[in-house]
Amino acid sequence: MTLTTADRPATAAAPTSDDLVARAAELVPLLRRNAETTERQRRVVEENIEAIQAAGLYGVSVPSRLGGLQTDLTTSLRVSVELARGDGSTAWVSTLMNVCSWMTGLFPDRAQQEVWGEDPAARVCGVLSPTATSRKVDGGLVVTGKWGFASGCLHSQWAGLGIPVVNDAGEPIDQGMALIPMSELSVEDTWYVAGMRGTGSNTLVAEEVFVPDHRILSVTRAIGGDYPTEHQDESLYRSALVPVLALVLIAPQVGLAKQALEIVKSSLAKGRGISYTFYEKSSLAPTTQLQVAQASQLIDTAELHMLRAAGDIDRAAEAGEYLDFATRARVRADVSTIARSCREAVDLLLNVHGAGSFAEANPMQRVWRDLETGSRHAVVNPEIGFELYGRSLLGVEEQITALI
Missing domain, CATH: 1.10.540.10 (Acyl-CoA dehydrogenase/oxidase, N-terminal domain)
Incomplete structure (x- = not known):
């Protein structure tokens, strides 16, 4: 039903x-x-x-x-x-x-x-990389593969997984995303990491799983805004694919930087001093004041870039327009700026908080490890984001990735 x-x-x-x-x-x-x-x-x-x-x-x-x-x-x-x-x-x-x-x-x-339809509360995890093989059969594809870093796989009922789309001869003709019930997949326990340990981003495994055609999305066409949903009046699902996928990755990083600022401010409010100095209250030291102010501004910079980019995506979708290439390229650079700003902010806050930040009982060390790990996601890579934006700004037609 x-x-x-x-x-x-x-x-x-x-x-x-x-x-x-x-x-x-x-x-x-x-x-x-x-x-x-x-x-x-x-x-x-x-x-x-x-x-x-x-x-x-x-x-x-x-x-x-x-x-x-x-x-x-x-x-x-x-x-x-x-x-x-x-x-x-x-x-x-x-x-x-x-x-x-x-x-x-x-x-x-x-x-x-x-x-x-049966479960409005169903959750979906996913991995875009097409680390699988596909075989064309009547009505769809048979898929076998492994997908690492599947964040959310321990809490989801479905998975969207990258696959090669092939013709009858087995030749790749497209890159797709296949929707597969978690009941048809297995999970390998592979997530042993320094940061973001709690995400359970394990490896999903498919063995000869049939995926019908209607549950296969062309990623290639989607990058250009060609989505197969029949509900064209729903503006949310007109949003630009790659900018959305890139931008969501940095929202947790902004929140982590904010958490670090709250931890430091709370500690300073308790009147802690600076070891091996005459400062009985760290908050009275100009070095503390300057670093906290700079960190706060960096976090604001990150959040403002995030909200500007999201606003551009939302406005284009609401207007029924696919976000233009130049803005999509800029959003990739925005993501780079946000990641770098959050890391720099937390680095300053660690200076203020001191070596005690790295005690296992101190939440600052977890914030630091989580941020350092999450901000290294391949799509967040600052140098790649800035390079592709620079090419766009300078009119260089040849790009370094299709993910724009």
């Missing part, structure tokens, strides 16, 4: 963007309490997942006609920032599952109904 909007019971007015951000902020104390357990267990504790689900925050990218909230990208990013103020791993997993739900909204209605 599938559900339409008419089948669903009447509900109260949809929450505003600020309402959803406030809900995320209310969860920060819980996520902080569970951060150590999440890291130790190498997966987000179920209490966090259930609380975020209860707050409706896994519905931000799900179509409203299928029980979701269908907000804009700006709202989704602001929610991610707040969650990362609580815990980086929880925010990362939640962000990736939400963006995979958004990608599911680009598929044909038949595929969307299979994901959410």
